[in-house]
Amino acid sequence: MTNIIAVSDEEIYIHNSNNKKFDLLICSGDLSPKYIDYLMNEFKPFFSVMVHGNHDKKYYKKYYEEENNSFSKVYKGVYVLNHSIVNLKKFMKKDIVLSGFSGALSYGFRPFYFKEKDINRFKREILFNTTFKGNRYRLIDIMVSHNPPYVKNTIKKYGQSHTPSKALGEFYIKAFPKIWIYGHIHPSYYFQELDFEIRYQNKISYLLNAVPYKLIKYDEEKKQVIEISTFKRCSPKKVMLK
Numbered sequence: 001m002t003n004i005i006a007v008s009d010e011e012i013y014i015h016n017s018n019n020k021k022f023d024l025l026i027c028s029g030d031l032s033p034k035y036i037d038y039l040m041n042e043f044k045p046f047f048s049v050m051v052h053g054n055h056d057k058k059y060y061k062k063y064y065e066e067e068n069n070s071f072s073k074v075y076k077g078v079y080v081l082n083h084s085i086v087n088l089k090k091f092m093k094k095d096i097v098l099s100g101f102s103g104a105l106s107y108g109f110r111p112f113y114f115k116e117k118d119i120n121r122f123k124r125e126i127l128f129n130t131t132f133k134g135n136r137y138r139l140i141d142i143m144v145s146h147n148p149p150y151v152k153n154t155i156k157k158y159g160q161s162h163t164p165s166k167a168l169g170e171f172y173i174k175a176f177p178k179i180w181i182y183g184h185i186h187p188s189y190y191f192q193e194l195d196f197e198i199r200y201q202n203k204i205s206y207l208l209n210a211v212p213y214k215l216i217k218y219d220e221e222k223k224q225v226i227e228i229s230t231f232k233r234c235s236p237k238k239v240m241l242k
Helices: 033-043 116-128 166-175
Strands: 002-007 024-027 047-050 083-087 097-101 142-145 179-182 196-200 203-209 213-219 224-229 237-240
Touching: 002 033, 024 033, 033 047, 047 097, 083 116, 097 116, 116 166, 142 166, 179 213, 203 213, 203 224
Parallel strands: 002 024, 024 047, 097 142, 142 179, 179 203, 196 237
Antiparallel strands: 002 213, 083 097, 196 203, 213 224
16 A cells, blocks of 8 residues: 655645655646755655646756756755656565656746647657656656646636646547646636546546645555545546547
């Protein structure tokens, strides 16, 4: 069993009052290095990973030096997946394949912003990664992005600066990870359902908003989500895709 805490966008100083063991901290962007350091000290995850949000550039004093498939020099102790994929067996005794894509859909520079065409490069990187060549996404347990993907019948209200990505949505359907974690859209912005249990071709995937945090129990052996909660247990809205 893998205990996961996923966070994004809003810095809520939550406490691990029961000293629960956490295996994995996942950050979906727009959080300060100071806050991530707090979470790492409070929850003591075995491994921490992140993608960048559109506001993270301010924490880099000079031009951005590529941090991808590597530990960050700014977010100390956190592994960055700007546009890549990794099997966590490399770092911990759990067979969990995790992929990440940074940024918000807008004009600007990677990794803090992206255009739809940038997803094509990302898909090629996944396809031709030597470890996963020939498997065509089938191995992804967890996908992490800052911007939400566009998936039919899920997120319905959003402003121009928070538009779900159609290209990420196409990747979602092809990859169909067990869990897709995203941020960028704050629940308080539009007051709508932002967590979904998506069923497609006899498969189940969970699209989960990490703002401000989600606690997830994941059985990496059975490849099943056991529980999702924040301050109480969550029941994501069910969506059937044809």
